[in-house]
Amino acid sequence: MTLPILTVKALKKYFPxxxxxxxxxxxxxxxxxxxxETLGLVGESGSGKSTVAYTIVGMYAPTQxxxxxxxEDISRLSKNRSHEMKxxxxxxxxxxxxxxxxxxxxxxxxxxxxxLHQRNRKSGFPTTAVELLDSVGLPEENLYRFPRMMSGxxxxxxxxxxxxxxxxxxxxxxEPTSALDVSVQAKVINRLxxxxxxxxxxxxxxxxxxxxxxxxxxxxxxxxxxxxxxxxTIKEFFERPLHPxxxxxxxxxxxxxxxxxxxxxxxxxxxxxxPSPVNIPTGCGFHLRCPMKMDVCTxxxxxxxxxxxxxxxxxxxxxxxx
Numbered sequence: 001m002t003l004p005i006l007t008v009k010a011l012k013k014y015f016p017x018x019x020x021x022x023x024x025x026x027x028x029x030x031x032x033x034x035x036x037e038t039l040g041l042v043g044e045s046g047s048g049k050s051t052v053a054y055t056i057v058g059m060y061a062p063t064q065x066x067x068x069x070x071x072e073d074i075s076r077l078s079k080n081r082s083h084e085m086k087x088x089x090x091x092x093x094x095x096x097x098x099x100x101x102x103x104x105x106x107x108x109x110x111x112x113x114x115x116l117h118q119r120n121r122k123s124g125f126p127t128t129a130v131e132l133l134d135s136v137g138l139p140e141e142n143l144y145r146f147p148r149m150m151s152g153x154x155x156x157x158x159x160x161x162x163x164x165x166x167x168x169x170x171x172x173x174x175e176p177t178s179a180l181d182v183s184v185q186a187k188v189i190n191r192l193x194x195x196x197x198x199x200x201x202x203x204x205x206x207x208x209x210x211x212x213x214x215x216x217x218x219x220x221x222x223x224x225x226x227x228x229x230x231x232x233t234i235k236e237f238f239e240r241p242l243h244p245x246x247x248x249x250x251x252x253x254x255x256x257x258x259x260x261x262x263x264x265x266x267x268x269x270x271x272x273x274x275p276s277p278v279n280i281p282t283g284c285g286f287h288l289r290c291p292m293k294m295d296v297c298t299x300x301x302x303x304x305x306x307x308x309x310x311x312x313x314x315x316x317x318x319x320x321x322x
Contacts, residue, residue: 003071004032005170005202006056006089011065013048013055017278024277025051027226028065030304033170038196038203040217042210042249046274048226049206053172056204057091058082069170087117090163094175096155100147106133106158107143113165121167125199132161135198136191153184157191164195170202178207189216210253214238219310222246225285226277228304232311242313244290284316292317 011029014022026048033039041049054060056067058074067075074085093099100109110129114121126132130140136157147155156176163171173192177185193216195201205217213220214234221231222245230243241247273289275281281288287297296316304314 002034005035005070006033006204007066007068008032008052008056009066009068011052011055011067012063013051013060014063021278024226024280026055027277027280029223029226029228031221031228031231033202033204035169035202036196036200037219038205038217040213040220041204041206041223042208042213042220043223044208044274046225046277047223048277049223050174052223053091053174053204053206057089057172058086087121087166088168089170089172090166090168091172091174092156092159092163092176095179096152096159097147097179099159100155100162102147104146105143106145106147106150109158110143110162110165113162117166121165125164125167132165133158135164135195136161137187151184152180153188156180156188160188160192160195164199168201170204172204172206174206175208176205177212178209192216210249222249225274225280227285227314229286229315230311230313232308236308236311240311242307242311242318243315244292244317245286248289 008029008031011026012024013026014024017023029052031039041052043049051060055062058077062075065075066073069085069088077085107129110132114127114129126135129143133140133142138154138157138161142150142154142158147158150158160176176192177188180188189212192203196203205213207213217234219231219233220237221228222243223229224245230241230246237246238250241250275285275288283299284290284293284297284302287293290297294316300316302314302316302319304312305318306312307318
């Protein structure tokens with residue numbers, strides 16, 4: 001039996017807002033990522049998906065819950081262990097223009113993590129800045145360029161190369177293509193897929209683009225207001241969506257033909273916008289927008305129900321509550 005490389009259990013991250021008030025950005029999240037797998041984490045802006053990413057890589061300390069990497073609790077590590085773990089788990093941010101130091105050349109940007117993680121880096125990964133550039137499809141002359149001299153796609157490839165420099169097992173990709181032109185997105189995605197196969201990487205791929213998930217993810221988790229409302233394999237997700245919010249998202253995907261339109265799930269249109277995480281409604285957080293809400297939805301927060309071994313949903317429609 002294959003064990004997960006990452007296990008997130010009952011993860012919460014609250015931020016102080018005012019006296020006795022908190023922003024509940026992440027409010028009890030559970031999921032696993034297996035070796036060589038891509039888990040897509042999808043949700044609207046404000047759903048908490050980026051906060052999950054930043055907590056996993058140690059930028060935020062969790063308020064509650066556990067994060068296990070290869071069985072080890074990494075929720076709160078010592079300074080030495082934290083340094084080693086940063087080599088195993090790397091993040092690629094949405095905007096390479098702000099994540100790369102404008103005062104550093106590409107060569108210096110790549111050489112720094114190579115030197116810093118030299119002792120802990122696993123064999124088989126690039127060991128020089130030139131090899132890193134080659135792994136992402138950029139020529140050697142880019143070593144002497146600065147971020148301002150490069151296109152958005154080239155900068156993002158440099159950011160991916162920098163993440164590879166530590167020899168990671170897991171990469172957290174926080175909307176890595178959303179700031180790029182459509183023509184460049186495909187190039188970056190194809191490169192990520194090739195790198196995953198070459199280095200046996202696991203990805204947590206955060207996005208709001210469900211069409212993209214169909215092509216890159218093995219499983220997908222849908223977040224809403226700090227919680228995961230449905231998690232399933234890609235096949236289950238697109239063929240048998242269950243949660244009303246999942247159906248709403250799928251029905252909003254733009255299509256080009258009547259055949260594609262016919263494949264969309266039947267669902268009534270939702271109303272309103274995602275509530276504030278400072279003032280989360282009682283009961284199910286989605287009930288204010290849900291076309292299928294019941295009385296119990298306004299009173300009790302639903303539990304997660306296993307529909308199949310690889311399909312879980314957090315909705316009273318499937319929990320037997322009334």
